[in-house]
Amino acid sequence: MSLSRTELQDPGAREGAGILESRLTGLSREEFARDVWGRTASLTREANDFSDVFSPSAVDELISRRGLRTPFLRVAKDGATLPSSSFTAPAGVGATVADQLDDTALWRAFADGATLVLQALHRTWEPVADLVSGLSTELGHPVQANAYVTPPQNRGFDAHYDVHDVFVLQIEGAKRWVIHEPVLPDPLRDQPWTDHRAAVADRAAHGTPHLDTMLRPGDVLYLPRGWLHSAQAQGEVSIHLTLGVHAWTRYALAEQLTRAALAALGDDPAMRRSLPLAEQESNGTDTALDLVRERLLAAVAEADPAPLFHRARRSQACPAP
Numbered sequence: 518m519s520l521s522r523t524e525l526q527d528p529g530a531r532e533g534a535g536i537l538e539s540r541l542t543g544l545s546r547e548e549f550a551r552d553v554w555g556r557t558a559s560l561t562r563e564a565n566d567f568s569d570v571f572s573p574s575a576v577d578e579l580i581s582r583r584g585l586r587t588p589f590l591r592v593a594k595d596g597a598t599l600p601s602s603s604f605t606a607p608a609g610v611g612a613t614v615a616d617q618l619d620d621t622a623l624w625r626a627f628a629d630g631a632t633l634v635l636q637a638l639h640r641t642w643e644p645v646a647d648l649v650s651g652l653s654t655e656l657g658h659p660v661q662a663n664a665y666v667t668p669p670q671n672r673g674f675d676a677h678y679d680v681h682d683v684f685v686l687q688i689e690g691a692k693r694w695v696i697h698e699p700v701l702p703d704p705l706r707d708q709p710w711t712d713h714r715a716a717v718a719d720r721a722a723h724g725t726p727h728l729d730t731m732l733r734p735g736d737v738l739y740l741p742r743g744w745l746h747s748a749q750a751q752g753e754v755s756i757h758l759t760l761g762v763h764a765w766t767r768y769a770l771a772e773q774l775t776r777a778a779l780a781a782l783g784d785d786p787a788m789r790r791s792l793p794l795a796e797q798e799s800n801g802t803d804t805a806l807d808l809v810r811e812r813l814l815a816a817v818a819e820a821d822p823a824p825l826f827h828r829a830r831r832s833q834a835c836p837a838p
Contacts, residue, residue, distance in 0.1 A: 535655045536648065540565045541684055541737050546655060555682070555703070555741045555764070558696050558728055564686075564737040570644045571688050571758050576666055579635055579642065581620045589641060590618055591634040592626050596675035599631065632673030633666040638758070645758070652684075652760060659763045667692065667750040676721035676747040677710040682762040683740050687732040690755035692748050696728040697721055699743035705768055710745075721745055732757065770822060777824075778816035788812055 538545050542561050544553065553559045579585060592599040604626055606619035627633060635641075639649040639662045653660040667673055669690075678699065685694070700716040701708060710717050731751070732738060740746060742764065748757075782788045792805055 536652045537655060540567075540648075541652075541686075542739065553739060557741070558744055559739040560728065560730060561737045561739075563735045566735055567686050567688055567758065570648055570686070571638070571642065571664060571756070573689055573754075573756060575642060576633070576635070576664070576756065580618060580623060580633070583641065584614075585618050585635075585641070586614065586616050587618075589636050590623075591636060592623070592631050593634060593673040594626070594629070594631040595672070599626065627666070627668055630668055630671040632668075632671065634673065635664040635666070638662040638664055649760065652762075656762060658765055661761045661763070663759045663761070664688075665755075665757050665759065667748075667755045669750055669752050669754060672747065672749040674747070676717060676745050678704065678717065678743050678745050679740070679761065680704050680706050680709060680742055682742050682764055684760040684762070685732065685738040685740070686758040686760065687734050687736045687738075688756040688758055689734060690753045691731050691733050691751040692755040692757060693731050693751060694728070694738060694746060694748045695721075695726050696730075696738075696740065697724050697745035698727050699745065702743050703741075703766070704743045705766065706763075717745055721747065773822035774817060774820055777820035777822045778813060781816045781820060782812060785812060 535546055537549050541564055542549055542553070542559065543564065580590075587601040587605060590604075592604050601616065604619055604622045605616040606622065607615050607617070623633060638645040639660070640646070645662045649660045649662050665673060676695070676697070678701075697720050700713050700720050704710075727744075730738075732748075787808065
């Protein structure tokens, strides 16, 4: 789908539209949920003008004037992350901080082809924080933001997948993206692409791309978690903003349900008893296992995971100032 910027920015035509519709996809939340969310990669040409959110001048401001420290910035080149000691230094007179960004070292690395990754921009750049907060509220899932600044004809990372959904907002320059379907659909947060490195490399090298396209300023690419991707800047510096959506899953709900059940079992005297001694272990353990299974199933059936689940969701939200 491709909508003109005039259509997307016309408040009369989009009265009451959320961020998904007015700035990212041109789709209402209902349409996005039905046709795209967690299902397929989606590209929206000229979705919006994001100059009010992020820009090259914002990169300069953050790197040279904000006194950022690691891990608010990573530096990567040809698939490898550089050690932080190569681009940090003491802050100088009056500051006892040993790991602030060294802008001279950073620009040397950048000139040598390294990508600068400004992390957690929802904590350091107010316009991004506002966008992320609104999108998180609209989706009902935690959202974070990173920016990737890549010199011409270079890439920061090899083909890989993320364990969260992403919206890629092209801010400056052009970047070629090659997208492949997953080798592991819907990976959980503890199932990173490095666990499937060989399959990822084979799919990227020999599989037919689902999408091979150039992103230019204003374009937006959505990728569900697990979709393989690699990107390379073209003839000028590329800046893109990645909004990472850390989707809550049925597995996460199952974790909270299990925790609630275990908490209830802690109040059961029979469950707190010791297992048999060694000479009684065989039959006694089997009997104990039957009892545990019975009590656990009953506790799961009666447990209410909502308090723990909502507490976990609140803990991942960015607190207001």
